[in-house]
Amino acid sequence: DADVTQTPRNRITKTGKRIMLECSQTKGHDRMYWYRQDPGLGLRLIYYSFDVKDINKGEISDGYSVSRQAQAKFSLSLESAIPNQTALYFCATSAPTSGIGEQFFGPGTRLTVL
Amino acid sequence: SQKIEQNSEALNIQEGKTATLTCNYTNYSPAYLQWYRQDPGRGPVFLLLIRENEKEKRKERLKVTFDTTLKQSLFHITASQPADSATYLCALVLNGNKLVFGAGTILRVKS
Numbered sequence: 001d002a003d004v005t006q007t008p009r010n011r012i013t014k015t016g017k018r019i020m021l022e023c024s025q026t027k028g029h030d031r032m033y034w035y036r037q038d039p040g041l042g043l044r045l046i047y048y049s050f051d052v053k054d055i056n057k058g059e060i061s062d063g064y065s066v067s068r069q070a071q072a073k074f075s076l077s078l079e080s081a082i083p084n085q086t087a088l089y090f091c092a093t094s095a096p097t098s099g100i101g102e103q104f105f106g107p108g109t110r111l112t113v114l
Numbered sequence: 115s116q117k118i119e120q121n122s123e124a125l126n127i128q129e130g131k132t133a134t135l136t137c138n139y140t141n142y143s144p145a146y147l148q149w150y151r152q153d154p155g156r157g158p159v160f161l162l163l164i165r166e167n168e169k170e171k172r173k174e175r176l177k178v179t180f181d182t183t184l185k186q187s188l189f190h191i192t193a194s195q196p197a198d199s200a201t202y203l204c205a206l207v208l209n210g211n212k213l214v215f216g217a218g219t220i221l222r223v224k225s
Binding site: 004031035040041042043044045048058090092094096101102103104105106107108 | 118122146148155156157158159160163203207211212213214215216217218
């Protein structure tokens with residue numbers, strides 16, 4: 001089984017709808033992240049969480065919210081989806097004790113907002 | 115402004131040759147720099163990390179250099195193979211282990 005899973009893998013929604021993307025991990029890592037990837041722009045950090053009680057905004061948090069339900073679960077919500085939120089979304093985890101900060105990514109969710 | 119730049123155009127090379135990918139940055143002071151590989155439809159996978167006090171790091175056919183004066187990292191794949199074809203991302207490691215990614219370079223290795 002994959003260490004970092006994301007659901008759904010693909011989602012098509014309409015402008016104005018609220019949607020939630022979910023991430024689960026079995027790596028036992030405290031740190032979790034949400035990124036979006038757009039062609040030519042690379043990965044950009046939306047939100048990150050260093051433990052269950054810690055939530056921090058990233059570079060592009062406007063229009064998004066997150067919930068850290070447990071150490072293993074981190075959800076991303078789009079309160080009212082708009083077309084420019086069409087992108088590939090990745091969840092990632094890392095361990096603070098690793099010393100090198102490598103991040104482990106999920107398979108991604110392809111979101112299309114019509 | 116802060117920027118990370120990677121070769122914007124795809125790099126096409128012949129099997130067996132050495133591929134060299136560039137990562138340049140401005141107005142950042144990273145402690146570490148990482149390289150990831152990303153295959154189509156999949157999440158990035160960590161390859162190597164190099165620290166600011168290291169000039170060079172090797173792992174099998176991979177070699178990374180880091181010049182903090184030039185603000186540049188070079189990523190080399192020697193004896194390249196078609197299976198090395200992918201997008202390669204550089205990432206600066208900032209305070210608190212936050213990563214800032216470049217847009218990536220597509221590498222195509224032809225047999």
